[in-house]
Amino acid sequence: MKLYTADISPNCRRVEAVLHHLDLYDEVDVCRLNLLAGEHMSSDLSASNPNVKVPTIVMGDMNLWEANPTMIYLCDRAGAEGFCPTDPKSRFEILRWMSWEAQHYNRAIAEITWETMVKPLFGMGEPDEAKIESAGHNFHRFAAVLNSHLEGRSYMLGDSVTATDFAVGAYSALASNPLSRVPLDDYANVTAWYQRLEAVPGWAATAPIRLMEAAE
Numbered sequence: 001m002k003l004y005t006a007d008i009s010p011n012c013r014r015v016e017a018v019l020h021h022l023d024l025y026d027e028v029d030v031c032r033l034n035l036l037a038g039e040h041m042s043s044d045l046s047a048s049n050p051n052v053k054v055p056t057i058v059m060g061d062m063n064l065w066e067a068n069p070t071m072i073y074l075c076d077r078a079g080a081e082g083f084c085p086t087d088p089k090s091r092f093e094i095l096r097w098m099s100w101e102a103q104h105y106n107r108a109i110a111e112i113t114w115e116t117m118v119k120p121l122f123g124m125g126e127p128d129e130a131k132i133e134s135a136g137h138n139f140h141r142f143a144a145v146l147n148s149h150l151e152g153r154s155y156m157l158g159d160s161v162t163a164t165d166f167a168v169g170a171y172s173a174l175a176s177n178p179l180s181r182v183p184l185d186d187y188a189n190v191t192a193w194y195q196r197l198e199a200v201p202g203w204a205a206t207a208p209i210r211l212m213e214a215a216e
């Protein structure tokens, strides 16, 4: 299996974390690309992903792209029933939260952190305060939903960690950095849940140390 991936990418992190969690990482031929240097454009990535984006996995005759379905496929193939349950009710919950995080919660975090962290870190201009404010409204709206859902739950689906947590938590390392200006601390259940997630070995193994160090 060949994985095209990149540091500083929350979408790559969630897939790499699943590979660690499933004890599959040793089987992976890792092609780590520097996106800012445009390495993905000059690699052979386009042969397996027409979007020329990471994460992408080439596995036999399958080209896996889009992080969330890639995670689910890896889990199903490994028979990881506990980590990614297949019963219809659980599968609906997993797909619902994955859709929700991509469209709403993590989208808001991504929009804020693009302005507050990525642009300054890589010399891409001043943060756009209007965009930060607008995305901030969405962050509060959807963080409140997450905070309420996590009341009385250790993880997204209940007592044990699932792939859903890796998806919903994908941008939380960025959001936890004070430089991000994401008001995560307003949401006690969310911060407590993310601390639990950070202790999960597969998630801990993929912490974006380089970005965090660079931003401090």
Ligand SMILES: N[C@@H](CCC(=O)N[C@@H](CS)C(=O)NCC(=O)O)C(=O)O
Pocket (backbone or CB within 6 Å): 006, 009, 010, 011, 012, 035, 040, 052, 053, 054, 055, 065, 066, 067, 068
């Ligand atoms: N929806 C895609 C997003 C993939 C994506 O945007 N990847 C970024 C890194 S986080 C990328 O490859 N950027 C390079 C580019 O767009 O040229 C997924 O879930 O995998």
